[in-house]
Amino acid sequence: EMQVVESGGGLVQPGGSLRLSCAASGFTFSTSWMNWVRQVPGKGLVWVSRINNDGSSTRYADSVKGRFTVSRDNAKNTLYLQMNNLRAEDTALYYCARDNLDYYGMDVWGQGTTVTVSS
């Protein structure tokens, strides 16, 4: 079964840092492009970041550019999101999602990890 499991969320003060992880299994992680998507409780989905299969290309939403860094370790089948200078508006449930290999669509999603930015 293809799955991804996010971890690393928690409570952090404004200006602080946090690193999220996403462990993949059941598919060939090293050939998969991956995304981070977030959702404020009760609100909609927002795309955050994308990384290609070997980590050589990354993309970010304007709202996190310069503060968040996406990376991956294909040997560990793990995706990361380093979040620095966190703001209250970064509070959300963060999902890891796989881009299907053959088409544009995110076909494998985790259950998410919650990030709360508050003093």
Next chain:
Amino acid sequence: QSALTQPASVSGSPGQSITISCTGTSSDVGTYDLVSWYQQHPGKAPKLLIYEGRKRPSGVSNRFSGSKSGYTASLTISGLQAEDEADYYCCSYAGSSSPYVFGSGTKVAVL
């Protein structure tokens, strides 16, 4: 990138058909035939229903269908069932710099 525009809510009776619209711009829906649709039940992760505008992944019911005209994509649910009550999101490719933009979401109620 601004969120694609969806109606906040749509409702229908069991067995009926409903359609959810998703309006974008020339930077996304209007240029690319790469709209996907997701279903999200409360407390659950999103599930891919439609990709590339009208194609269904294996295992998705054929009661779900997609289309596009101009700057607006649409998701139609036919033979509405109680289990279809959920939130639905469209998502469009928007170019290599900022590849994805989601819609604002639509809550579907089965009366």
